Amino acid sequence: MELLNLLITQFTKSRVEQIEHFMNHPHEVQQETLSNLLIQAKNTEWGRKYGYSSIKNAEEYRQRVPLSAYDDLSPYIKRMMNGEQNLLWHSDIQWYAKSSGTTSDRSKFLPVSEEALEDCHFRGGKDLITLYLDRNPDSRIFLGKTVSVGGTLQTYEGNDDIYTGAISAIITKNLPIWAEYARTPSTSIAFLPWEEKLDAMAKSIAEQNVTNIMGLPTWTKVVLERVLEITGKKNILEVWPNLEFFAHGGVAFGPYRELFNQFIPSDSVNYIDIYNASEGFFGLQDGDCEEDEMLLMLDYGVYYEFLPMEESGEESTAAVGLEGMEVGKNYALLISTNAGLWRYKIGDTIRFTSTVPYRFKISGRVKHFMNAFGEELMVENAEQAMARASEATGALIHEFTAAPVFMQNGEKGRHEWLVEFTTAPDNEEKFKEALDEALRSVNSDYDSRRHKDLALLPPVVHILPKGTFYNWLKSKGKLGGQNKVPRLSNSREYVEDILAAVNTTTY
Incomplete structure (x- = not known):
């Protein structure tokens, strides 16, 4: 050898x-x-x-x-x-x-x-x-x-x-x-x-x-x-x-x-x-x-x-x-x-x-992006922000995905994040705030729409039970190999499908 x-x-x-x-x-x-x-x-x-x-x-x-x-x-x-x-x-x-x-x-x-x-x-x-x-x-x-x-x-x-x-x-x-x-x-x-x-x-x-x-x-x-x-x-x-x-x-x-x-x-x-x-x-x-x-x-x-x-x-x-x-x-x-x-x-x-x-x-x-409100959020932005929020709160990410919550009944829109942690953040509310701040830092379009809540309200974050994404992929016949969870979607297809199957904690 x-x-x-x-x-x-x-x-x-x-x-x-x-x-x-x-x-x-x-x-x-x-x-x-x-x-x-x-x-x-x-x-x-x-x-x-x-x-x-x-x-x-x-x-x-x-x-x-x-x-x-x-x-x-x-x-x-x-x-x-x-x-x-x-x-x-x-x-x-x-x-x-x-x-x-x-x-x-x-x-x-x-x-x-x-x-x-x-x-x-x-x-x-x-x-x-x-x-x-x-x-x-x-x-x-x-x-x-x-x-x-x-x-x-x-x-x-x-x-x-x-x-x-x-x-x-x-x-x-x-x-x-x-x-x-x-x-x-x-x-x-x-x-x-x-x-x-x-x-x-x-x-x-x-x-x-x-x-x-x-x-x-x-x-x-x-x-x-x-x-x-x-x-x-x-x-x-x-x-x-x-x-x-x-x-x-x-x-x-x-x-x-x-x-x-x-x-x-x-x-x-x-x-x-x-x-x-x-x-x-x-x-x-x-x-x-x-x-x-x-x-x-x-x-x-x-x-x-x-x-x-x-x-x-x-x-x-x-x-x-x-x-x-x-x-x-x-x-x-x-x-x-x-x-x-x-x-x-x-x-x-x-x-x-x-x-x-x-x-x-x-x-x-x-x-796989979000642009429901002109924010042009790319996967790269989402992954950078998730890493920063995790570091700021002592969390370890397992998986996540996100989608827009569309404007209805006169209410402004927002983003909805589904997150499964290996190690949960020391403060869930702080994690949500850190995620929002990081997104504003890495994406100027998102920042302008979040300014004084003009077009986007603060994000909502659902903390999912461990094993949620694994079980979801399994239900789709997508375990192992190169299968992966879509990070972002401009529709609510994935988010609704996952939320329908689990009980979550929301922040």
Whole structure:
């Protein structure tokens, strides 16, 4: 293992040079990516329909090819899952990631080609290690195991050659032997349904020398709590003294930071943001990134475009490439990928913080925001405010969601927050006030509408019993994997559904 650690460290040095190349030549690398995608897909049904063979540049691509939502591509994807090929992408595709970006009952199945696995998802995982080793050359992570908190797989009804499931499970199933040897738990445990998996996983990984963890904070938290219960230890470092880092994605880490500081009481353990979705691996935190900031990875077979968000919170009509992007502005992310997603609206919004190189923060979801009163509250604002309110009141957040209370009977509107705590605040009323103050601090539109209660009354906060969000996700069939609670909604769909099932304390 010492030799393996040395060989891998040497191998990563050449990849660092490639990363530096796309950081220094982003536009050229992205243009080359688009050209390669068009060449590979020109003879597909989609490529023939839009004349990919004659598209010469990005501007012509934007003019000729329409934006795509899932419903636009779904007829092609269903045909592919039933055995047809060469529709959206030239190579045969047998893997489909079951999307869990929301708790909607309607599932999305996103194609995962061999090219996407190798050049995007696997490369993202390798680059995570590469950049970590580049700034931590004395690392000994390969002397132990990686804990991966993932999902399940199943064959597609009607075609046993097609597999569907969480992208984490698809990646695990296709890992090379050396990588599979370095991870835990075994696939016999990893692919179990969540409630069967939790105890078996915790017992198995508790006996390993774990040096790094990858997963969503929400589900990783549940696993680590169970490990501590089983072992009787006070913190995770008593179980895994050689733990070096936790790579997390899916939700902002801010509201969970203090909780993980208690799980892992050491300044020497690193926390690394990654942006890996069912559709691809798009960004990760390198050594020069600030908190919640990531480097946009430009050579993964993904061509990026950005739709500016209008003041109303809706998408504008004109997409731009990297060259037209403005720092500090919110954009809806569009991707064209080496799995056949074309100008696809992934649903996330991002905000660039730098162009040299291109670094960004995830600011929310296109459909997950609140703007019922002109406040333009993004998920990023909500997570920052929740972290500040928790710190101010000694609370530890487990989950939360929020929605507007619309104006009625002559009364002004307000926001309604449903919060489940791991550790309750020392003063619930103070928590509500701190949340309101933090929201006013991070969002000027919210502040102007809260000024003297002109358009918005103070928020109402419901404290939910422990286990509420878990049981709600379970009722939707959304336990484990990459499933997550929607942070904000401009409708009351989620809030009403949750409140109907529980008794709450209101402040």
